[in-house]
Amino acid sequence: MSKKFTKDHEWISLDGDVATVGITDYAQAQLGDVVFVEVPEAGKQVAKGDDAAVVESVKAASEVYAPVSGEVVEGNGELEGNPALVNEDADDSGWFFKMKLADAGELDGLMDEAAYADYVKELD
Template sequence: MSRYFTEDHEWIELDGEIGTVGITDYAQGQLGDIVFVDVPEEGKELTKGDEAAVVESVKAASDVYTPVSGTVIEGNAALADTPALVNEDPEGDGWFFKLTLSDTAELDGLMDEAAYEAFVAKL
């Protein structure tokens, strides 16, 4: 599986044509304690850069943007009852949604893990 990152601190992990999207450990650290997450509904069509989800913390509310275009096939239902999963495991169990990619070429504009770590180091 391949994982890519955006400058807005989202990650997407690919398994064939399916992408799982969440926010990075850096992003959850900036937000603080997560108290609410609103994920997109199954079947929602997203275009790269669209607001796809909302995450609220004790500090702020923030939009989560989709790193690629596609159709949502699943939102992480566990986040409704346990939004703290985003703090506990942001790049694992705290994922936000899964989608079927409509254009894999959009991945070309994203960073790999090494490039993302270098990007974060400059912040």
């Protein structure tokens, strides 16, 4: 499946019944140098819009929200020791967590890549 995007600048990519969640390249650029990331532990239940992870730059702390409801199956442990990976590769290896979706239908409410690009264009 191609990526879907939230207005809060998370991306979600579904593979089978497990989705990977990260923040967008636009979001990492807005944050600046990332110095700390806290990812959720496996087994954590999150509802759509819940605080799921934390990302901090030198100057600001931000929450990463769950784009859809479900159960976290893995946090990206790599980010603890190397938070700068979010800046270097937000779209791929800088992912935050993987989750099992409670209702795949929730994905329908999110933006596709073209819609997100338009959305970001309007913010600048």
